[in-house]
Amino acid sequence: MANISKKVSWSGRGDDRGERTPLLNGAEDGKYNRHVLHFVFQSLDYDNSENQLFLEEERRMSHMGFRCLETRRWVICGLIGFLTGLIACLIDIAVEKLAGYKYSAVKQNIEKFTEFGGLSISLILWAVLNSAFVMVGAIAVAFFEPIAAGSGIPQIKCYLNGVKIPRVVRLKTLAIKVFGVICSVAGGLAVGKEGPMIHSGAVVAAGVSQGRSTSLKKDFKIFEYFRRDTEKRDFVSAGAAAGVSAAFGAPVGGVLFSLEEGASFWNQMLTWRIFFASMISTFTLNFFLSIYHGKPGELSSPGLINFGRFDSDYIPFESFIFFSFHFPGGVLGALFNVINYWLTIFRIRYIHRPCLQVMEAMLVAAVTATISFAMIYFSNDCQPLGQDNTEEYSLQLFCADGEYNSMATAFFNTPERSVRSLFHNPPGSYNPLTLGVFTLAYFVLAVWTYGLTVSAGVFIPSLLIGAAWGRLFGILLSTITSSQSIWADPGKYALIGAAAQLGGIVRMTLSLTVILVEATGSVTYGFPIMLVLMTAKIVGDYFIEGLYDVHIKLQSVPFLHWEAPPTxxxxxxxxxxxxxxxxxxxxxxxxxxxxxxxxxxxxxxxxxxxxxxxxxxxxxxxxxxxxxxxxxxxxxxxxxxxxxxxxxxxxxxxxxxxxxxxxxxxxxxxxxxxxxxxxxxxxxxxxxxxxxxxxxxxxxxxxxxxxxxxxxxxxxxxxxxxxxxxxxxxxxxxxxxxxxxxxxxxxxxx
Amino acid sequence: MANISKKVSWSGRGDDRGERTPLLNGAEDGKYNRHVLHFVFQSLDYDNSENQLFLEEERRMSHMGFRCLETRRWVICGLIGFLTGLIACLIDIAVEKLAGYKYSAVKQNIEKFTEFGGLSISLILWAVLNSAFVMVGAIAVAFFEPIAAGSGIPQIKCYLNGVKIPRVVRLKTLAIKVFGVICSVAGGLAVGKEGPMIHSGAVVAAGVSQGRSTSLKKDFKIFEYFRRDTEKRDFVSAGAAAGVSAAFGAPVGGVLFSLEEGASFWNQMLTWRIFFASMISTFTLNFFLSIYHGKPGELSSPGLINFGRFDSDYIPFESFIFFSFHFPGGVLGALFNVINYWLTIFRIRYIHRPCLQVMEAMLVAAVTATISFAMIYFSNDCQPLGQDNTEEYSLQLFCADGEYNSMATAFFNTPERSVRSLFHNPPGSYNPLTLGVFTLAYFVLAVWTYGLTVSAGVFIPSLLIGAAWGRLFGILLSTITSSQSIWADPGKYALIGAAAQLGGIVRMTLSLTVILVEATGSVTYGFPIMLVLMTAKIVGDYFIEGLYDVHIKLQSVPFLHWEAPPTxxxxxxxxxxxxxxxxxxxxxxxxxxxxxxxxxxxxxxxxxxxxxxxxxxxxxxxxxxxxxxxxxxxxxxxxxxxxxxxxxxxxxxxxxxxxxxxxxxxxxxxxxxxxxxxxxxxxxxxxxxxxxxxxxxxxxxxxxxxxxxxxxxxxxxxxxxxxxxxxxxxxxxxxxxxxxxxxxxxxxxx
Missing domain, CATH: 3.10.580.10 (CBS-domain)
Incomplete structure (x- = not known):
């Protein structure tokens, strides 16, 4: 029954080997063996060393003293939430500005050359602009702080699990992370800015709670009591939650994310503080963004991304159709992870020099621009420009006056806006072929992009892929049944497709459900979303683990799961x-x-x-x-x-x-x-x-x-x-x- | 610093003393000493006894065997959710029918006698009807299963904490509980039907997971593996969550409630199962209710209670006003608990015979009817009957034709509907005096009612009191500032008032926030709700503990909190x-x-x-x-x-x-x-x-x-x-x- 492979003999086992170069983005020797656990990772100690000194201090402290400590914890959590919200705000505004300049420039250029011919110049302009942005971001990451690459979620998962990943919660990492994510989103890569928020929140928390920065060599001499792993971990949980909360406008989802990934021992007071940090974070972000958008006090669209409210209802029969989405979601998700797994091994073996990494990132940026351009160019999917059209950069291209190219809306936009369009644009906005080609192209791009040496998240690309095929499915269904009244809204299929795809890739059931429910503001869809996430996870697990777990395993991190293996x-x-x-x-x-x-x-x-x-x-x-x-x-x-x-x-x-x-x-x-x-x-x-x-x-x-x-x-x-x-x-x-x-x-x- | 009172010497200490009469609703000797822990309560054992038999069984089991077990756990959770949803459905329909008959009868009677005079006959009819309903319910509880009294939340809290309260999860308890709550809500008491749902869900879970009923002497010979405290507790958590979920349409709130009250060791798989049970429960309830209401498939109003969506926004300045609500909420909540504390001690001392308990319950029912009647009679608060008026039992009384008595809407209705009216009726529906008197009267009635030997919850009465003074405050504010445009909606003040009052009474911060957010469907109000709940708790804690903790302490249950006292x-x-x-x-x-x-x-x-x-x-x-x-x-x-x-x-x-x-x-x-x-x-x-x-x-x-x-x-x-x-x-x-x-x-x- 229990089949135990033979033990290797080893001499001199120890807990670990002091602080070494982090391996989370490339093994040193370029070799990779998947049946190995590395010694480089230190553990964190969440058990207080109750020695005499500690006991004496605790015994000296009065009841009032403990109250003060508790108050300080709340203050710190408030600060964490506030700063995380501010950072999210900064990223959002910077990305919007930069992407705005880029798209305006390219749009003008395209419009100019559509008449005269010679659109290849526009393509070159677009590709160069993208590559330039991505180059700057990739250089920062590859040369200055490699740990800032990727979404940072695997690293934070490890940290909360009790593995010390060197340099993961330093101020420098935060700076590079924020800078990098702005560059990669502005550079038009198939990435989201949400994952890195979680990492950013965690760094903020680790910094604020210690009352000092070793990077800046500045000690404020406050919060000294919290300078141990136990306390620091608690604050980092709060920071990660605040990050999720800011990214998706989902404070409860944030709390659940932290708990799902981190907390082994559930503590009521801790959970309240985490929730407090999350709330403050969403609130701060909303408040400042509402000021920035010139509508101070309009707090109704929280989070960096907001999927908009789904007011349309679904009939119980549709639940079965929704439910069937788990299969493509799980299979496509597993395919994503498998390809990315092999790609990562390839990268570990051959692309471990920083300059190669930067070049790969630039290549991806250029290819992304080219593919996008080609697809916009060859599609002749014209849609009338509606009154309520909210597309900021609608391209006319070869369409008649008063029409726009709908393929362009999918590519000529930040991924967040594309997701929103897929969810909420009225039926008929996209034609099926456009969506099919888009799904395929974006899938390839997203797989290739994740794991590049840039700071970027995988949430939004996953949602986008899923939303595209979900909406495609909805359109086909309404064509087949031709009962326009019931299947009128392909947007809800896009939503469920997005959930299935995301579930198939990252596999975090509970917190994802809540995040999606909070981001869409519709409790009604909670049930199908949960069902599809859960079953997509089961289908995906049959083939390979979730994306984050794949990456954790690839780095041979000694990660402890929830329970010992059953056998x-x-x-x-x-x-x-x-x-x-x-x-x-x-x-x-x-x-x-x-x-x-x-x-x-x-x-x-x-x-x-x-x-x-x-x-x-x-x-x-x-x-x-x-x-x-x-x-x-x-x-x-x-x-x-x-x-x-x-x-x-x-x-x-x-x-x-x-x-x-x-x-x-x-x-x-x-x-x-x-x-x-x-x-x-x-x-x-x-x-x-x-x-x-x-x-x-x-x-x-x-x-x-x-x-x-x-x-x-x-x-x-x-x-x-x-x-x-x-x-x-x-x-x-x-x-x-x-x-x-x-x-x-x-x-x-x- | 640490001031330890002298230890009593005792001989023969043991864990406990076998199964005895439950004390949760009345000490036997009529005496009460608040500095005592009772020995009658057994503990549950959440640590598996890993003896040789157990290890042999586990070792015999193949990987497939563990998979089957896991599948069975999911099936059980699904069943728990389904049955809990059905029970909620049953309660809802029964209450609606019974209350409908009662109000129709009384309404006809009142309308008849309004013209001729002699309304005292209507009063008597009303009081008798109420008392009759309550008598039936109270007799069932007092004579057949005293543990079914109250909301059941303290008992479930204790169970999840690890204290075995005898007979708390038996089938008989469930039957009496459901019957009792229908009677007490139909009897017009100041109670809600939501608290008992939590208890009902827990009983369902304990029954289903064991695959047998000792009450019915029926063993289905299934799920035998789960016949131990560890497994049973996990399922009871799921049942409690399903109960919350059905009661408030808040699946996430349900999960958080279970975790907040129970789980000491957070386990991811367990949480998913709990969430699954919650989702199924809400879905089942919605589905059957939508069929009952003749709109099959319209799933948009989940839960037994639905507060309706708040679409109006609030400006940041209002946050400060909302925030100030914590003070009245905390103080009134503490007052509620203090009065109820003394009342409960009085009851333990003097009203411990079942027939006395039934008589007290009938008295309260009659008094409730009388007060309601008096207030309807003496108020002349007439409002025009609008087009969109949804009041089912609007009383014209002494109002002009085409008008109705607004005091009557507050009293002549199930409490759930009254809360909804306070939240959503357009500005001007209530006059301030009506609301003030109503708040006072309902506060007194609710305090008196909680702790009666009837099966009933305190959530809705708390919300109703809070909503009343919150709306009153909103109206006064708009009168003072007389800027109708900004303060136009007193409904949002009612919402925050309700949150503050509930927080002041029961003090469960995190899950309550989520429950209220889910029940109102507005993420926007999450922040002020959380802030007000948290600060109301702090204010309330200054005076006395939360209501459930007061009752747990009154029964001398050895309840373990989250952490050891800090000193x-x-x-x-x-x-x-x-x-x-x-x-x-x-x-x-x-x-x-x-x-x-x-x-x-x-x-x-x-x-x-x-x-x-x-x-x-x-x-x-x-x-x-x-x-x-x-x-x-x-x-x-x-x-x-x-x-x-x-x-x-x-x-x-x-x-x-x-x-x-x-x-x-x-x-x-x-x-x-x-x-x-x-x-x-x-x-x-x-x-x-x-x-x-x-x-x-x-x-x-x-x-x-x-x-x-x-x-x-x-x-x-x-x-x-x-x-x-x-x-x-x-x-x-x-x-x-x-x-x-x-x-x-x-x-x-x-």
Missing amino acids: SHWLTAREVMSSPVTCFNRVEKVGRIVDVLSNTSTNHNGFPVVILSFLQPGKICGLILRSQLIVLLKHKVFVERASSRLSHRKLQLKDFRDAYPRFPPIQSIHVSQDERECMMDLTEFMNPTPYTVPQETSLPRVFKLFRALGLRHLVVVDNENRVVGLVTRKDLARYHLGKDGLEELHLAQT | SHWLTAREVMSSPVTCFNRVEKVGRIVDVLSNTSTNHNGFPVVILSFLQPGKICGLILRSQLIVLLKHKVFVERASSRLSHRKLQLKDFRDAYPRFPPIQSIHVSQDERECMMDLTEFMNPTPYTVPQETSLPRVFKLFRALGLRHLVVVDNENRVVGLVTRKDLARYHLGKDGLEELHLAQT
């Missing part, structure tokens, strides 16, 4: 744990600590502290982290110096917080030969009550404990309370359910 | 645990087991199993539950019989599942004197890897472990792994934050 009851802590474990004594020689920390072949991050005993593993009495030991060594907290330290101040939690989160490497700390002979008393600094499990504990039980409490290290003990092993994230992430039952991934040494 | 870092497991602990040996004498289980002064429910040792506490090697021991004794699984048992079949998990959840008391199991001398081997049946903590673990840490994993027993060990104590729910629930810091509740002996 893993065969395994116990004994088989899963790494052993032997490097332990320290309660009072340990400095030399040994330095040696252990410097040992690059093991590079452990957590060490059980044991009571000295002879010839056998010692009884556990605590757990200490590498980062804590580093701070202790840096401040030379040695027993021998205790007397002289009387004049000095005692080491405080503040010293640990100041070093957080970039603890210096052991190599940078100088320990003299004399000092090596000193002793260090760990009693005060270790966590005296780490969680432990007996060796017989089944894997699902270990997994549940680990996941529910967000642990980084779990000590395995025998029935005498002696340390026999240590379970870390990688030991659990190794097991996953393959086609033939339980499979085990290898642990890479690099 | 509890002073306490460690050593102070919190109960000790000494009754332990069993791995192979134990039957006589001792029977004696321990029969000891009514301790009545423990979980027993650590230890390895035999001399003179000192033994090393822990497992944990066994009372229920498991009972099954073992019943099947006489003794070592001495092992040889003869070769012919018998081996004890299987099925035997434990068949006995679940009503394990027989120890008294019903006959053990002969010979058998008392036999030995029982617990190895196969005990949980070999119970969670343990060292004695130094701080209370917040113990609390987090306990809450995150949904434990019932947590073993405290010393550093030799010897059992020194046991932490149960009551040990943690004892500590709470009072006015003067940390307080400790006493544990009652009964």
Whole structure:
């Protein structure tokens, strides 16, 4: 039944290997092995180290003190929401301005040359403009901050899951991300500006909550209490939610996104704060955009994207048609992911130099412009210009006066507007052939674009593809049945198609449903949307995982899912744990600590502290982290110096917080030969009550404990309370359910 | 700082005391002490007992087997949603019919006597009709199933929290609940039919998921795998969500309600299933109601209550006015709770006999009718009958022809319709005096009504009170500023007032916001609604807890909140645990087991199993539950019989599942004197890897472990792994934050 592939033997296992280059966008050696988990990723620690210092501080704090802390948390969440809203506003206005200039220029040029002939000059102008925008964006990303590439959602998923992706929440990343997304959307790529908002919100949160910026070397000396992984993670959840909320005008969807991706332990107060941040974010964005659009106070169209309200109803029979959409959605979604998967492997192997990456991005931009142009040129799909026509850049091209080219509306627009047109334009706005060709072309472009070294999201392209074939289906249906009254509105088929396609690609059921419901403002469509998302997910899962999971797996991140694989009851802590474990004594020689920390072949991050005993593993009495030991060594907290330290101040939690989160490497700390002979008393600094499990504990039980409490290290003990092993994230992430039952991934040494 | 009141000494502490009469609606002895936690409440066990039997079963199961289980879970959730929707439909139609007959009869009578005089006869008719309905409902509740009284939300909160309230999820309870709520709403009480839907959904879930009904003595032999607390709880969450969803047409709100109240460990798959159940429930209700109303397929007005869409916008300046609503909302809400608190204590002391309870309910019904009548009679608030007037029972009374009495619309209607009128009737429909008097009268009636021995909810009355003063405020505002254009719509003030009032009374921020947003279908108002709910909660919390928490506390339920009180870092497991602990040996004498289980002064429910040792506490090697021991004794699984048992079949998990959840008391199991001398081997049946903590673990840490994993027993060990104590729910629930810091509740002996 449970088919366990053979274990690889490895020496010197450790939690991870210090801060290294991020791999999320290209393995260093250009090789890729999909059965490997990388050691480069550190884990975050969501379990407070309740050592004496911590307990003393907590006990000193009065009830009032805790109230103040709570208030500060609310203030921070408000700030996060406000700043995220502002950033969304900035992106929106910048994109609108830049795209506006571009389309005006190209439109004038096309109109000029339509009469004289020589439209190839227009094409060149368009392609050059696009490539230029994309080049600037790609250079920023490829040369200055590669982690800012893509939508950022996989990275934030990993962060919330407890994996530390280096540099992912830095200010510089935020700046490049925002700049990059403006360039790529203005550059006409098949991308959306919504995904990056989630990443931006998370960075804002990580920055604001720490009250300092290490990039800017500025410490405001506020919010020092929150300088640890537990608190920071909570704020990052709020930031991600605020990002979703700003992007889609979906505050509840934002909260659910954060919870679906991140929170392992649901906490009511935390959820309220996340919700608060989301609300503030939408509100801020709306408020400033309404001012920008000259209608201050008109708050009824929230979010960067608004799909408009669907007022038309559907009849129950249509539910079955809607339901059938899950199949194309799931299959096309899986196809998207499979192609993108192979493309990404190709990129990892051959396109890992920054200049190549920039060139690929420019190539895609030029090709996008060319394809768009060709399709506009060859289509003669003329539609009368209506009174209520809201297309800003309607092209007449070869159409008669008073008409416009409807293919041009689909391509000659930001993707957001195209989605909206597909949802809401009256029946007859598009002819079926136009839509068919558009679907195909855009699918190819979107697959190719995702994974480029530009900062961009995949939500909107997915929606656009789905809306196109959904609407096509609706039109065909009304042609076949020719009962115009009932099937009058192909827009609702576009909506369901968009949901099916998005579900097939990204597979986040619950939050997506809510996001789509909130973005369309129609609770009525909630049921078919949910049904189609869920079944599209099932169909897609049959072939391949969701796009984000594909990318996470491609980077060999030790990602923990919600539950242990169902057939893993065969395994116990004994088989899963790494052993032997490097332990320290309660009072340990400095030399040994330095040696252990410097040992690059093991590079452990957590060490059980044991009571000295002879010839056998010692009884556990605590757990200490590498980062804590580093701070202790840096401040030379040695027993021998205790007397002289009387004049000095005692080491405080503040010293640990100041070093957080970039603890210096052991190599940078100088320990003299004399000092090596000193002793260090760990009693005060270790966590005296780490969680432990007996060796017989089944894997699902270990997994549940680990996941529910967000642990980084779990000590395995025998029935005498002696340390026999240590379970870390990688030991659990190794097991996953393959086609033939339980499979085990290898642990890479690099 | 942390001010701990002195501990009471008590002997014989145990987890609880077997199944007893439920106390949620009246203490037995008529006395009430608010500093006591009762022993009558058993805990639920959300931690699987991973004994050998369980592991063997799990290991036997193939990947396909787990898939089937998962499919079954989805099917069950679909069924739960469907049945809950049907029940909601039944309630809605029954109430509408009955109320329709009643109002028609009274209306005709009033119209008859308006001309001749002698309206007192109409009053008597009205009062008698009301009292008759309420009497029938109250008799059903008081004599047949007292647990069906009230909204049921506190009980479901407790269940999801892990407290077993006897008889709360039985079929009989459901029947009485549904019958009771129809009677009380038709009887014109100031109640809503929404709260009971949540309870109904939970009962449906508990029944369907177990594949049998113990009330009907019918076992369908399906879903046997789900016969344990962990699985059952998950389904009950889904049922509660489906109930909310049906009541308010708010599927997302339902999911959030379940999560806010129940789930400690967020699980993605579970959440999707809950959402699925919610969606099915709303859809079913809509579908059948649309058929009933003769418009099959018109699904646009979901839920039992629909507040109608708010299309009018608000200007940012109004946000500040909306925001100011939190103060009256919080204060009035707290006042409501305080009065109801004292009233409930009065009821516990003096009105604890069923016939008294029925009489009180009838009295309230008669008084409600009288007050309503008086207010209709004395008001001369005539409004012209508009074209689009939707009032079904508009009373002309003393108004001119073509006019109707607007006070009558507020009282002569089900509360749901009244709320809708307050939200949406055009400006000028009500005069300020009418609204003021109405607010006051309805407030008094609602306070008096909640806690009666009838099945009824408090959501709608709260909304109605809030909507009334909110609209009043809006009207006054427009009078003062006399700028009709901007303040034209008092309906939006009614909405925000309703939110503030509801927030002040029940205090569930997140799910309430979403419920209100979904029920009104306006995302735009989400921000002010959230703001007002949150601040109303803060204001209200200053005075007293939320209504449901007040009632939970009044029944001395050991309810665990989300986190340990912040100032509890002073306490460690050593102070919190109960000790000494009754332990069993791995192979134990039957006589001792029977004696321990029969000891009514301790009545423990979980027993650590230890390895035999001399003179000192033994090393822990497992944990066994009372229920498991009972099954073992019943099947006489003794070592001495092992040889003869070769012919018998081996004890299987099925035997434990068949006995679940009503394990027989120890008294019903006959053990002969010979058998008392036999030995029982617990190895196969005990949980070999119970969670343990060292004695130094701080209370917040113990609390987090306990809450995150949904434990019932947590073993405290010393550093030799010897059992020194046991932490149960009551040990943690004892500590709470009072006015003067940390307080400790006493544990009652009964």
